[in-house]
Amino acid sequence: MQPMTTETALQQAAAHIRAAKQIAVLTGAGVSKESGVPTFRNALDGLWSRYDPQQLATEAAFMRDPKLVWDWYEYRRGMVRQAQPNPGHVALAELQRRYPTLRIITQNVDDLHEQAGSTDVIRLHGNIAASKCSRHCQGSPTLVDVSQITWEHEKGPPPCPHCGSPLRPDVVWFGEVLPHEQLSRAVILAQIADVMLVVGTSGVVMPAAEMPHLAKRNGAVIIEVNPGTSEITALADIWLNGPSGEMLPRLLEVL
Ligand code: OAD
């Protein structure tokens, strides 16, 4: 990657987007940061700052202490419920209106892309707002509407109404496989994309982080949007070095 000014980088990114037949976007926690949802690899504030997400987001942690893990997700759900899409989400939704074949692959478990108006989002890591049986008793996933259950919150997660096992959030934990259909769609998209925008991800969690590599091997131009460097930066052809809530609206302006 040649060093270039932000203005030049934006112009070059816009030229590639204009020429593209298929645009893919891979997003991570950074795109929701300006909506007030903390990223994973920054210290959390307050109550939960002493817990490492990577230590809590596993099945082993849930088996060991279901209440601790459930309560941590309830805390994160609270933050997600309050969050509104920021100008970065809105710009991506607008970009899809202009280029209807554009698809977003997200690692995020919030629904801020959908709230901003993006459609057919490929969700690799699940949905934090939903809950499912930890034993998959009626098939995988056995989704349960928690608002219909009364239970003793001090004792931990609500019980599955079918089998009594503890419910858990409908997210992918470390060591678990990704939803098959979503992952295959992401792989196909990465293979056919002419341009991949990689927004707000550290690029360290596989297999999501494999997508930009796959796209690059198949000839795509990689445009990274991130205020810092990531594992993707070395691969990127263009780096829009700034927060996505600023850089994506600026990109739309020059398109
Ligand atoms: P990380 O927390 O690892 O990385 C967030 C990235 O966002 C970093 O590269 C930051 O530099 C960047 N960033 C910060 N502020 C930003 C802003 N305003 N605009 C754009 N970028 C910004 O989050 P992810 O890469 O999403 O997995 O993490 C990947 C996965 O690890 C998550 O999906 C989650 C986690 O464990 C599961 O839940 C399975």
Ligand code: ZN
């Ligand atoms: Zn069950």
